[in-house]
Amino acid sequence: MAGGLRLLLPLLLASLAAGAAIGGSAEAPSGRAEPGPSASVSPQIEFGECTVTCGIGIREVLLTSGCPGTETKCIVGVEECRTSVDCGWGIPISDGLACVKIACIFMPPEYRFKYVWKMLIPNKTAHILPSDSSIMKVCRDTHSGTFQCETQEKGTTVASIKYTVYAKTETQTKKSKRIETEQSRRTTTKPEQSRTTTKLEQSMRTATDAILVFSLVTGIIVTVGVIIPMIFMICYWGAVKSFWKSKFVQDNQKKELDDKRSLE
Structure with missing residues (x-):
């Protein structure tokens, strides 16, 4: 800041x-x-x-x-x-596991303002801290709590901001809870992804089975409709040949008879 x-x-x-x-x-x-x-x-x-x-x-x-x-x-x-004047709750400019740095609100040059740091205690009068710097370092093990910085100019407060500094153990607990929450979300998401993958695999298998059945039926139809007649013709070629020969003779005789009638 x-x-x-x-x-x-x-x-x-x-x-x-x-x-x-x-x-x-x-x-x-x-x-x-x-x-x-x-x-x-x-x-x-x-x-x-x-x-x-x-x-x-x-x-x-x-x-x-x-x-x-x-x-x-x-x-x-x-x-x-x-x-x-009230800027509500701020975010530390440096947030470590052991200590944090929090800053007041000011405009350059910062020495023209006076900075009053307070430690806010519930149901009690705020405790004014000896620090008069625009930036204050707070260590979690010794000074966790709520802090407020008032930026003053000529005795008038022109800006005010508050920070909450958690104890080290509380910070670790919050971090652990955040990790557990993220892991829980991932665990919840994975079964959903698995269910989606299973449905997709089932759909693909159904489509594959349908293609296989269609190919099998087509093969059977081709076998019955084409191959079997060819085998029959090969086995009974003499009879087939005699049939077509007699049919050809009958057709010729019929044609000659029709030609004679047309001439008469």
């Missing part, structure tokens, strides 16, 4: 230069995040959305008149903006 916020330093410096060029910062319009130190500004100035939904961020300063070319709006700088 701290590294990401440091990247915003050049933008903040640019906003200060832009503020000097246009005569100072402007107050946020109704319904928008409040900026940092502000002064009256020309109505030709508008502001973009704040980059954060809580704490401290930056926003664009837009000029609506006198932009180069045909542009109706142009960016002349950036400035700091403020949103909701």
Whole structure:
């Protein structure tokens, strides 16, 4: 978090230069995040959305008149903006089995703010810790619990974030439960996959059996309809030959008789 916020330093410096060029910062319009130190500004100035939904961020300063070319709006700088103070629950910037590192919310330069670390105890007054750094290291064996960091500027809290640091044994238990849950999901998924594979194999076997039956029936039909008649003709070739010869003679005689009748 701290590294990401440091990247915003050049933008903040640019906003200060832009503020000097246009005569100072402007107050946020109704319904928008409040900026940092502000002064009256020309109505030709508008502001973009704040980059954060809580704490401290930056926003664009837009000029609506006198932009180069045909542009109706142009960016002349950036400035700091403020949103909701409560940022809820944060994620540690470093999460190890033994210790974690948790960070406050700030904008560069971080030394301009004051950081108040508290350990929250249920049904009791919060215990203020001696640390005044923007980043605090908490070891699980000695200081597990709920922590809160308030970022203050000139005595006013501008951002607040909370963290829960679990004890080492509790972390190991959660990790074991997570592993068991993943294994359970895998075990549940495997039988389903096996059932799907079994159904697919059964379908393939049914299709194969149908093809085999069709081939067998076709073979039987070919054998009965073609091969058996051929065997019969071979065995009784003399009788078949006599039959066709007598049939040929009868056909010729019938034809001659028909020709004679047609001549008469």
